[in-house]
Amino acid sequence: MEAPIARIDLTDPGPGHRLAEPVRLDLRERLRQASRSGARCVLLTVEADAFDHAPEAARLDSEQFTQPVVAGQVHALVLQLVALPLPVVVRLDGAVSGLGLGLALATDVRVAGPAASFALGPPDSAAALLSGASWLLSWGVGTAVATRLTWTGDALDALAAEQVGLIARLAIDASESERAAEDLAAELAELPVATASALKRLTVRDRVQLAAALDYESWLAGVARPVEHMTSPAGQEAP
Amino acid sequence: MVAQQSGTAGVPPPTVSYEVYGHVAVLTISRPEARNALSTDVLQGLAAGMDQAEADDDVRALVLTGGPRIFASGADIRELRKTTPADYLLSERMACWLRFNRFPKPSVAAVAGYVLGGGCELAMTCDLVVAADDAVFGQPEVKLGILPGAGGTQRWARVAGRFRAAELALTGRTVDAWTAQELGLVNQVVPAERVVDAAVALAGDVAVHSPIATRLARAAVRASEELPLAGGLELERALLGTLLSTDDHLEGIDAFLEKRTARFTGR
Numbered sequence: 001m002e003a004p005i006a007r008i009d010l011t012d013p014g015p016g017h018r019l020a021e022p023v024r025l026d027l028r029e030r031l032r033q034a035s036r037s038g039a040r041c042v043l044l045t046v047e048a049d050a051f052d053h054a055p056e057a058a059r060l061d062s063e064q065f066t067q068p069v070v071a072g073q074v075h076a077l078v079l080q081l082v083a084l085p086l087p088v089v090v091r092l093d094g095a096v097s098g099l100g101l102g103l104a105l106a107t108d109v110r111v112a113g114p115a116a117s118f119a120l121g122p123p124d125s126a127a128a129l130l131s132g133a134s135w136l137l138s139w140g141v142g143t144a145v146a147t148r149l150t151w152t153g154d155a156l157d158a159l160a161a162e163q164v165g166l167i168a169r170l171a172i173d174a175s176e177s178e179r180a181a182e183d184l185a186a187e188l189a190e191l192p193v194a195t196a197s198a199l200k201r202l203t204v205r206d207r208v209q210l211a212a213a214l215d216y217e218s219w220l221a222g223v224a225r226p227v228e229h230m231t232s233p234a235g236q237e238a239p
Numbered sequence: 240m241v242a243q244q245s246g247t248a249g250v251p252p253p254t255v256s257y258e259v260y261g262h263v264a265v266l267t268i269s270r271p272e273a274r275n276a277l278s279t280d281v282l283q284g285l286a287a288g289m290d291q292a293e294a295d296d297d298v299r300a301l302v303l304t305g306g307p308r309i310f311a312s313g314a315d316i317r318e319l320r321k322t323t324p325a326d327y328l329l330s331e332r333m334a335c336w337l338r339f340n341r342f343p344k345p346s347v348a349a350v351a352g353y354v355l356g357g358g359c360e361l362a363m364t365c366d367l368v369v370a371a372d373d374a375v376f377g378q379p380e381v382k383l384g385i386l387p388g389a390g391g392t393q394r395w396a397r398v399a400g401r402f403r404a405a406e407l408a409l410t411g412r413t414v415d416a417w418t419a420q421e422l423g424l425v426n427q428v429v430p431a432e433r434v435v436d437a438a439v440a441l442a443g444d445v446a447v448h449s450p451i452a453t454r455l456a457r458a459a460v461r462a463s464e465e466l467p468l469a470g471g472l473e474l475e476r477a478l479l480g481t482l483l484s485t486d487d488h489l490e491g492i493d494a495f496l497e498k499r500t501a502r503f504t505g506r
Contacts, residue, residue: 067433067440212420212428216372219429219437 006039051100054121091181102131119155255284262446282335304349313356349438371431377413449487
């Protein structure tokens with residue numbers, strides 16, 4: 001009998017490796033498998049600071065983040081999560097920033113422990129540009145919060161995040177967040193397939209706008225640094 | 240911008256430049272002192288550029304742009320002031336617009352700044368539109384005591400519906416790039432600095448495919464504005480039948496089955 005819950009556990013690889021390309025590719029593949037597994041819900045458990053991507057982005061060589069890379073590797077992951085045909089519960093117990101915030105916002109229900117915090121990233125790095133988080137934050141929480149986090153680099157602690165509606169359930173400690181996420185995933189997995197499908201469509205009907213927003217953002221990756229060469233079609237340098 | 244090839248024979252007037260990047264030709268209007276107003280010279284330059292792009296079998300898609308600051312602010316008002324009805328009907332301008340409508344290859348407009356009047360109509364002759372985030376679209380001809388005469392009323396109605404088309408044509412109001420995208424005129428909105436890059440990339444995404452398939456797919460989409468459904472479906476079937484006789488269709492299917500990139504030749 002197929003398991004009703006597809007579990008994806010994302011361990012924290014430590015600074016320098018969080019949401020790096022191998023991690024992103026692995027996550028994409030696991031999401032793909034989850035959507036084909038017959039499961040009725042995905043439970044994504046993010047260990048510690050595995051979603052704390054803003055410091056990583058700040059350290060990266062900006063040459064690595066061209067428009068095709070941002071669109072094809074980073075934003076594609078966000079869109080894949082949004083497009084998954086089953087509900088996704090994410091459990092967060094650490095710092096969530098940059099692309100990590102974008103991915104968290106792309107899930108359907110967020111459960112967090114008291115150690116969780118949420119930020120776009122410092123305004124002097126490309127982290128905020130790379131994730132679709134700014135649009136998702138505006139859409140899900142409101143423009144005022146999104147604007148403040150964009151310009152100040154502030155982080156919301158778990159309580160503030162719950163107050164603005166960024167997380168659905170705030171647990172008192174890590175073991176309770178684990179229990180709350182499991183219980184919620186089990187409830188969603190019990191929903192009739194047709195009901196879950198309809199609910200998913202209702203809550204992601206802005207997907208077209210998200211895709212357009214991410215497309216626009218991907219081209220901002222070239223605005224943030226000087227464009228020295230014109231790229232010919234297929235992203236190749238013109239001679 | 241480094242051109243692989245520049246227009247030589249039949250050299251377009253200097254207000255329009257012609258460059259090629261791989262399989263994509265780029266026509267750039269450059270008349271900044273007049274905000275790229277569409278004088279007869281500019282229209283003739285565009286027509287000549289399209290002739291060159293059509294004749295070159297290596298060119299599979301065309302980008303039309305005024306650069307990252309402005310696309311075209313409309314007709315040359317001073318020229319229009321002197322135009323009589325006979326001049327208008329018999330002029331080279333009319334011939335140029337007809338030529339734009341006949342261009343057979345996929346085209347992408349890269350628009351920024353003012354995209355007004357004839358400029359908007361020029362963008363609408365293309366198959367795809369990439370707009371800068373500062374682009375402003377409109378048909379303000381009614382403010383001059385005339386109306387859009389190069390397809391504005393007809394194309395806006397087909398793109399956005401009669402009521403939105405009427406609002407634009409009757410009030411002369413403008414809409415921004417995001418609104419134009421919501422109305423269905425614009426495919427992508429990008430930062431102004433990247434509008435030409437984005438349009439060339441989009442044209443490149445078209446140009447990697449079989450040029451016969453893209454030309455016929457484009458023709459089928461355009462025909463949908465003219466034909467009733469039954470006729471359009473029949474046209475689709477006929478065009479598909481044509482493509483089944485090509486080498487490109489065999490190459491495309493073989494490449495898919497062999498999990499490799501197709502190498503289309505246009506035969």
